[in-house]
Amino acid sequence: MDAMPTATEILAANNDAVTAATRCLDRIAAREEAVRAWAYLDPAAALKTAVALDAGPRGALHGVPIGVKDVILTRDMPTRYNSPIHDEPATSADAGCVAVLRAAGALMLGKTETVEFAATGTKAPTRNPHALDHTPGGSSSGSAAAVADGHVPIALATQTGGSIIRPASYCGIWGIKPTWGLVSNEGAKSFAPSLDTIGWYARSADDLSLILDRFDPEPARSATLAGARIGIARTPYWAEAGPATRDAIARTEQALRNAGAVIEEVALPDDEWSDIARVHDLVMHAEGGAAFLAADVTGGDGLHANMRAMVSARTASNRQRLVEAYDKAAAWRRAFDALAGGYDAILTPSTVAEAPRGLAATGDYLFNGMWTLLHVPCVNVPGCIAANGLPVGVTITGPRFADRRVLAMAAAIGALLSG
Template sequence: MVDRAPSLTGAGANWLTASEAASQIKAGDLTCESLVTACLDRWRARNDEVRAWTHLDPEQVLSAARACDDAGGAGPLRGIPIGVKDIITTHDMPTRFNSPHFQDHFPNIDAASVATLRLAGAVMMGKCDTVEFAINGRRAATRNPYDPSRTPGGSSSGSAAAVADGQVPIALGTQTGGSVIRPASYCGVYAIKPTWNAVSAEGFKVCSASIDTLGWYARSAEDLDLVAEVFAIHDDETPAYESLSGMRFGFCQTPVWDQAEAETRAAMARLADLLREAGATIVELELPPEFAGLASAHKVVMQAEMRSAFLAESRRLGNALYPEMVGILANKDGHRRADLVAAQDLAASCRKSFDALAAGFDAVVTPSTAGVAPKGPDDTGAATFNRMWTLLHTPCVNVPGFCGPQGLPLGLTLTGPRFHDRHLIAAAGLVGELVAARAEA
C-alpha cells in the first residue's frame, strides 16, 4: 500500500499537488529546491521497490530547481518537477525507448511538449520507464506502488507509478491503445488522454501517427487543468459547473462489456447511484451496432502505421526486434490497403456519430479497465476498454477512487465529444470529489 506522509512540509512536500505546490512557491512559502528535494527523498526511499525511472540525475534536477529559485518569475509551473516518459526527447537526458538497441540514444533536443513545459517554469525530473517503444517488447521494470507483485500497467508504466507513489506530482505519458488511461486506473491517479493532436506529437517516438496522443498524470483534476492551460487546450465554451446537481451523464458499457470484471461492474453501478443521489441525471447510452467494429479497425490502422513508423528499425534490426513486433512489421495478419481504407472510413464515420450522441451529456462514463491490475510484470493488462476511444480521438479522463479486491485501485473514464477537454476535466473534478467523500464517509 502506498504510504502517504501526513505533513505537507519538509519530507511530505512531495505529496503536494502541483497546484498546491505552485501556489506555495508563488507565495514564498516553499522553495523549488525544497520541493524537488522532497521528491528525491521519496525516490531514494522507494526506488528499489517501485523502479519508475530509467534516468534520474539528482544533481541535475537540484541545479534546475535552484535556477528556478534564483530566477524567480511567475510561470504557472515554476519549480514543479515533471516526469517524462522515456520515448519523449529531452535535450539534457537520454531517450532510450526501453530498447536494448537504443541505450546510447541521446537526441539533444526537447520534444515540443517538454519545451512548452520548461517555458512554463517546470523542472524535468527524469525519464520514466515504459514498455519498449511504448507498444510491445521489453516490459518496464516498474512495479505497482500498491502491490509490487502487480503491474502498474503499460506502456506509460513509470509515469503513472511515479505520480501515484509521490515521487513527482506530474508525469507525461502517451497512448496508442490504453497506455495513459489503463495505468492511471491501476495506480489510482488522475490522467487525461486529450483530444487527438491537441498537444503536439513532435519529439516523441510515434507508433501510429493518426492515433498516438500525449497525455499526463496527476493527483488531482485541478492539476490536469493546470497542465491543459499550459498546453493551450481550450474548448469553444468555458465550463461553468457549480455542482453535480442538474448535470447529465451517459453511462456507456461499450461493445466489450462482457469482458468487464465484477469490480468494474460494481464501480459503474456505484457511481451511477452516487450521481443520482447528488442530483444528476443518468441515462444508459447504447452505441450503434457499427461501433462494435472499432476494436478491429484500431488494430488495422495501428499496425499499418507501425509499418511506416518503424520501417528504418525494421530494415536495420530485422529479427533482432521483439518477435511480436517483427510479425506486425512483416504484416503477418495479411491486412490489405483496402482493409486500412475501410478501417479509416469506419473511424471517421463513428467520430461524427459519437460527437453527436455525446453532445447531450456533460460527460459519458465508461470503464477504464476490465478490472484491477493483474499480476506482473509480463501481463501489463489489456487496452480492451480504451482502444475505441483512442481511435475516435475523444478526450478521456480517468477518475480514481474505487477499489477492487485487496483494496487495489480502480478508475472509471469520463469521455465526450472531441475538443471538450476542459469540460471533462471540470466534470472529473466534481465526480472525483464525490467519490472521495463517499469513500471516506
C-alpha cells in the same frame, strides 16, 4: 513519510524549485528500489537545474517536478525507449510538450520506464505501488507508478491503445488523454500517428488542469452535477467487464443519481460498433508497421519480434482493409460527437478489471482503444476500490475538443466519489 504535495499545493506555497526537487528526490531514494519507476535519473543534474530555475523569473509552473516517459525527447537526458537498439546520448532538442512545460518553469526531473517503444516487446520493470507483485499497467508504467507513489506530482505519458487510462486506473490516480491533436506529438516516438496522443498523470484534477492550461486555449471551467445529463456507455464489450469494473460503474451511477444528475444509457448500435476494437487494432498495427520499418532495417537483431511482425505484415492485401478502417473511424467520430454533444459527460469503464498479478503483461486495453480511435478526451477518475483492495477507476469522456468540459465534470465526479 508525510503525504507528498500536489503541483497545485507546491505553487500555492510559493516553494522554490530546489525545495520541491529535493523532496521528490528524497522520496525516490526511499522507494525506487521497490517501485522501479525511473529509466534515467541524475539527482545532481536535477538540483543544478532547479537552482538555475530559482535564479530566474518565476513561470506559471515554477519548480514543479515532472517525470517524462522515456519515449519523449529531452535535450538534457537520454531517451532509450526501453530498447536494446537505443543507447543514445543527451539529445539536442526537447519534444514539443517538454519545451512548452519548461517555458512555464517546470522542472523535468527524469525519464520514466516504458514498455519498449511504448508499443510491445520488453515490459517495464516497474511495479504497482499498491501491490508490488501486480502490474502498474503500460505502456506508461513508470509515469503512472511515479505519480501514484509520490515521486513526482506530474508525469507525461502517451497513449496509442490504453497506455494512459489503464495505468491510471490500476494505480489509483488521475490521468488525462486529451483530444488527439491538442498536444503536439513532435519529439515523441511514433507508433500509430493517427492514434498517438500525449497526456499526463497527477494526484488531483486541479493538477491535470494546471498542465492542460499550457496546451488548451479554452479557459478552465467548473461543473455542477445537480441537473447534469450524464450518459453511461457500457460499450459493446460490457460482457467482458469484471466485478470490480461493474461495481465501479454502479457506485458512480448511484452517487450521480444521489447528487441530482439525470442518468441515461447511451445506446451504441451494436451492429455498427461491435468491431470498433478490431478496427482500432488494425489501424494501430498497420501504422506500427510503417513506424518501425527504419528500426527493422537498421537495428540488426535488436528489434523485438513483435515489432518485426508488424513490419512484415505491410502487404498490399492489407491496404484496402486499412482504407475501410479509416473510413469507419471517420464516420464513428462524427456519430459519437453528435451523440455525446447531447450530454454533459459520458461515463464508461476505464479497465476490464483491477491490475492483474505479475509483471509479464500490462493488462487489457479493451475499454480504451475505441476512445483512442475516436480521438475524444478521456479522464480516469480514481476513487473506487476492488474487493482485493486494489484501485479501479472510471472514465469520463465527451466530444472531440470538449477537454475542458470533460475535465470539469470528471473533477466534480471525483469529489463525489472521494467524499
